[in-house]
Amino acid sequence: MTGTTGVTDPKGAPAAATGTPDGAPLHLAVALDGAGWHPAAWREEGARPGELLDAAYWADLVAEAEHGLIDFVTFEDALGLQSAAFHLPDDRTDQVRGSIDAVLLAAHLAPLTTHIGLVPTTNVTHTEPFHLAIGIATLDHASKGRAGWRPQISSRASDAAHFGRRTTPQLTEDDVTDSELISQPLRALFAEGAEVVEAARQLWDSWEDGAEIRDAATGRFLDRDKVHHIDFQGANFSVKGPSITPRTPQGQPLVVSLAHATTPYEFAALSSDVVAVTPHDRPGTAAILAQVAEAVERTGRDVVERPLRTFADLIVFLDDEPGSAARRKARLDEVAGAELASDAEIFTGTPAELADLLLDWRSTGLDGFRLRPGALPHDLTAITRGLVPELQRRGVFRTEYASTTLRGHLGLPRPTSRYAKAG
Amino acid sequence: MPATAKKQVHLAAQLPGIHNVTVWSDPRSESQIAIDSFIRLAQTIERGKFDFFFLAEGLRLREHKGQVYDLDIAGRPENLTVLSALAAVTTHLGLAATVNATFNEPYEVARRFATLDRLSGGRAAWNVVTSYDAFTGENFRRGGFLPEADRYTRAAEFLTTARELWDSWSGGDLKADAATGEFTAPGAGRFAHRGQHFDISGRFTTPPGPQGHPVIIQSGESDAGREFAASDAEVIFSKHNRIDAARDFYRDVKRRLAKYGRSPDDLLILPTANAVVADTDEEAAAYAEEISRELVSPQTAIAHLEAVWGRDLSAYDPDGPLPDIEPEDDAHFLKGHSVFRKGRAETARQWRKLAEERNFSIRELVIEVGGRQTFVGSPQTVADAIDDYVQTEGADGFVLVPHLTPGGLDDFVDRVVPILQEKGVHRDDYTGTTLRDHLGLSAAPRPAGWGGPGQPLRDERLRAESVRDRPARDQPLRDQSVRDQSVRDQPLRDQKETSA
Numbered sequence: 009m010t011g012t013t014g015v016t017d018p019k020g021a022p023a024a025a026t027g028t029p030d031g032a033p034l035h036l037a038v039a040l041d042g043a044g045w046h047p048a049a050w051r052e053e054g055a056r057p058g059e060l061l062d063a064a065y066w067a068d069l070v071a072e073a074e075h076g077l078i079d080f081v082t083f084e085d086a087l088g089l090q091s092a093a094f095h096l097p098d099d100r101t102d103q104v105r106g107s108i109d110a111v112l113l114a115a116h117l118a119p120l121t122t123h124i125g126l127v128p129t130t131n132v133t134h135t136e137p138f139h140l141a142i143g144i145a146t147l148d149h150a151s152k153g154r155a156g157w158r159p160q161i162s163s164r165a166s167d168a169a170h171f172g173r174r175t176t177p178q179l180t181e182d183d184v185t186d187s188e189l190i191s192q193p194l195r196a197l198f199a200e201g202a203e204v205v206e207a208a209r210q211l212w213d214s215w216e217d218g219a220e221i222r223d224a225a226t227g228r229f230l231d232r233d234k235v236h237h238i239d240f241q242g243a244n245f246s247v248k249g250p251s252i253t254p255r256t257p258q259g260q261p262l263v264v265s266l267a268h269a270t271t272p273y274e275f276a277a278l279s280s281d282v283v284a285v286t287p288h289d290r291p292g293t294a295a296i297l298a299q300v301a302e303a304v305e306r307t308g309r310d311v312v313e314r315p316l317r318t319f320a321d322l323i324v325f326l327d328d329e330p331g332s333a334a335r336r337k338a339r340l341d342e343v344a345g346a347e348l349a350s351d352a353e354i355f356t357g358t359p360a361e362l363a364d365l366l367l368d369w370r371s372t373g374l375d376g377f378r379l380r381p382g383a384l385p386h387d388l389t390a391i392t393r394g395l396v397p398e399l400q401r402r403g404v405f406r407t408e409y410a411s412t413t414l415r416g417h418l419g420l421p422r423p424t425s426r427y428a429k430a431g
Numbered sequence: 432m433p434a435t436a437k438k439q440v441h442l443a444a445q446l447p448g449i450h451n452v453t454v455w456s457d458p459r460s461e462s463q464i465a466i467d468s469f470i471r472l473a474q475t476i477e478r479g480k481f482d483f484f485f486l487a488e489g490l491r492l493r494e495h496k497g498q499v500y501d502l503d504i505a506g507r508p509e510n511l512t513v514l515s516a517l518a519a520v521t522t523h524l525g526l527a528a529t530v531n532a533t534f535n536e537p538y539e540v541a542r543r544f545a546t547l548d549r550l551s552g553g554r555a556a557w558n559v560v561t562s563y564d565a566f567t568g569e570n571f572r573r574g575g576f577l578p579e580a581d582r583y584t585r586a587a588e589f590l591t592t593a594r595e596l597w598d599s600w601s602g603g604d605l606k607a608d609a610a611t612g613e614f615t616a617p618g619a620g621r622f623a624h625r626g627q628h629f630d631i632s633g634r635f636t637t638p639p640g641p642q643g644h645p646v647i648i649q650s651g652e653s654d655a656g657r658e659f660a661a662s663d664a665e666v667i668f669s670k671h672n673r674i675d676a677a678r679d680f681y682r683d684v685k686r687r688l689a690k691y692g693r694s695p696d697d698l699l700i701l702p703t704a705n706a707v708v709a710d711t712d713e714e715a716a717a718y719a720e721e722i723s724r725e726l727v728s729p730q731t732a733i734a735h736l737e738a739v740w741g742r743d744l745s746a747y748d749p750d751g752p753l754p755d756i757e758p759e760d761d762a763h764f765l766k767g768h769s770v771f772r773k774g775r776a777e778t779a780r781q782w783r784k785l786a787e788e789r790n791f792s793i794r795e796l797v798i799e800v801g802g803r804q805t806f807v808g809s810p811q812t813v814a815d816a817i818d819d820y821v822q823t824e825g826a827d828g829f830v831l832v833p834h835l836t837p838g839g840l841d842d843f844v845d846r847v848v849p850i851l852q853e854k855g856v857h858r859d860d861y862t863g864t865t866l867r868d869h870l871g872l873s874a875a876p877r878p879a880g881w882g883g884p885g886q887p888l889r890d891e892r893l894r895a896e897s898v899r900d901r902p903a904r905d906q907p908l909r910d911q912s913v914r915d916q917s918v919r920d921q922p923l924r925d926q927k928e929t930s931a
Contacts, residue, residue: 086636106600115513146508
């Protein structure tokens with residue numbers, strides 16, 4: 009961690025530590041998962057349920073998102089099969105089950121796209137930090153600077169059994185009714201996750217820019233003074249380094265995390281460049297941003313040097329005709345046999361109504377939104393062809409990409425290697 | 432022999448990373464990291480109808496005298512990630528990645544190869560390697576814990592476990608039937624493995640791709656390596672720079688297949704090779720000489736000698752004779768190289784003998800011992816030599832390692848491949864879509880009694896055991912209440928964010 013100056017906001021408002029001034033561009037991300045975020049979406053007309061694990065389906069979705077000038081897409085992933093009950097596996101056969109490795113999927117899409125950021129989810133509990141670090145670094149090379157990474161802890165017993173190396177904390181039924189209670193026994197996993205991200209960041213810095221010199225006169229390919237052991241010693245593991253993969257176009261690929269409670273807010277403050285939160289209304293948004301700002305202060309992050317972008321997650325069902333999206337969601341609920349429930353707010357309405365909501369919530373200091381399409385490709389297309397033009401008409405969203413890197417889209421600088429600073 | 436009966440030459444290529452096989456000082460040599468280099472070489476060899484593109488693995492930068500080794504190409508991307516990107520810009524080319532069975536876990540590796548096979552439409556291959564190297568282990572959670580004696584047993588069990596995971600979905604398990612509402616068959620992905628190295632169970636997330644199992648590649652010349660290849664692999668990489676040694680190896684490995692119920696065609700032997708092509712044989716020979724000298728600079732020659740001698744030899748003249756001092760067994764001297772299995776003293780003895788016999792300088796000796804099978808000559812000469820090698824049972828084909836990245840196989844593809852095609856020993860176009868098709872491999876080898884994709888489920892014993900969904904070893908869990916929160920966007924059912 010570099011500076012320890014904490015929040016130094018000239019206006020004295022804590023929210024400004026993570027917020028953006030009014031008039032800053034609005035950022036939009038899209039969260040892609042299966043056939044969409046409604047469990048019955050795979051049965052909708054237009055869905056491609058037999059192709060959810062195949063390349064062409066994802067290539068089409070990401071092309072559409074890029075057409076809509078979206079900042080980045082995220083890809084969900086987990087080490088176990090999806091489940092309706094989130095804390096244990098189920099034996100349901102009526103919902104989407106099965107997934108492919110999100111980093112490899114993102115890499116596959118890299119040569120098929122030119123601007124959009126690609127942010128795969130990975131587990132950081134059962135995997136090797138070194139492998140994770142070089143995989144994301146390689147995605148940044150493969151995409152020429154558009155890689156992000158969403159590290160995710162895993163506490164399911166069933167995931168642990170897939171590896172057989174360790175167990176993870178057991179929560180009670182009471183715990184799972186409250187996100188603060190949930191996160192308490194998981195503090196150790198979050199702490200370990202923060203170590204994984206820190207080790208990865210050190211590996212990404214371990215090759216300075218310009219380490220490859222190709223000096224034929226002295227016979228040296230490398231300037232080894234610019235390649236560094238990291239000697240990372242965490243509470244749970246150690247990594248010697250340096251990385252095998254040279255410094256990437258972004259220097260540091262973008263770390264994105266999703267957070268619902270104090271512990272993950274601190275994880276975000278320690279580890280992330282973007283934090284996605286799940287407010288349910290405008291006052292709630294302001295309250296969460298204040299909590300995030302407090303976490304930033306507690307961890308001593310210098311947000312001038314290391315800005316933290318804040319996004320709010322929303323599940324969206326969008327149709328042009330008023331009331332149509334709500335009817336569509338109701339129909340999906342009926343097919344699913346239960347009303348859709350989510351950690352995030354569920355929006356149904358028209359693109360114009362959604363634009364109103366986004367701009368209202370954004371005034372609390374949010375930088376952008378991560379929209380989770382309820383059904384694919386329908387709600388993605390409604391975002392790119394309905395919402396985006398609406399936001400453009402209002403002058404708050406880009407009309408073309410102004411950058412080719414993900415950091416560039418978000419107005420984040422390319423960091424210098426910490427070892428170059430030290431040297 | 433009639434022309435139609437001629438053996439086909441299988442061709443693969445590698446984008447070389449680490450090691451001194453790349454003339455990085457050549458102005459035509461570009462990045463070995465940038466994705467455009469990989470795309471360029473892969474698309475070139477796909478134009479030449481090669482079987483596959485191969486990438487090695489790197490998990491630690493090499494060190495020499497306590498410092499990062501700086502004389503050769505260093506640094507490379509993660510290979511499965513690169514190959515997933517290449518799957519998008521190629522249509523037929525096989526994509527082979529080396530993945531270590533020591534510093535990985537079967538669930539994750541099986542999942543990543545299943546993903547690559549799906550993304551590529553059935554073109555994945557896995558070069559299974561092992562390590563007992565504590566130096567490399569310093570980059571991993573468990574460190575260099577694995578005793579050398581265990582690495583083969585772990586690798587064998589690793590591969591068995593991966594196969595069980597790939598077989599955990601049968602062909603019809605992914606239904607995605609919107610009309611009936613059935614997305615998967617019950618129990619899809621269910622597995623349980625209990626063995627010496629792995630004790631795992633649960634549900635595997637990824638139905639395998641079109642090949643069912645990726646093509647399994649092995650490299651290694653030892654008796655154990657040959658046996659492993661004969662029992663478990665479908666391609667073996669070898670390294671012989673003399674045809675007689677290559678034929679001996681070829682016959683020995685092919686002979687071993689029968690005892691595993693396999694035919695000689697079930698395992699392809701592909702030595703790594705260089706090809707230096709020019710208008711005439713004379714020009715090619717001169718160019719090959721030039722390449723050798725560029726690959727082994729004076730500094731590189733001394734460094735290689737130091738690697739064997741285990742001591743500082745910087746005072747010696749690279750164009751002079753070998754040192755008359757004896758090697759030292761200083762393990763700290765050089766790390767990350769995979770060399771000198773025979774030991775320093777024996778290697779030094781052999782090198783000294785060779786240098787005396789041939790009157791080699793240090794640099795000339797290093798050039799000689801570093802050589803691999805190299806085809807040097809006009810396009811016709813090179814095509815004839817490759818064809819002859821394959822027809823006389825020296826190999827089933829070659830993995831070409833170009834000395835230039837990424838354009839190093841342009842001449843081969845443009846000038847040698849058409850001659851091989853005219854000879855009827857290399858395909859004019861792909862006749863199948865999967866790597867197994869290209870290699871003439873019909874199905875993956877399976878452990879006895881094991882089902883596979885398209886076959887109805889698996890061993891009932893296994894199934895009964897796995898249903899219990901055993902928790903991890905040292906802490907019994909009822910599995911009910913463990914919940915994957917917060918970083919996972921699963922719905923928090925009926926639950927308000929109290930933090931909001």
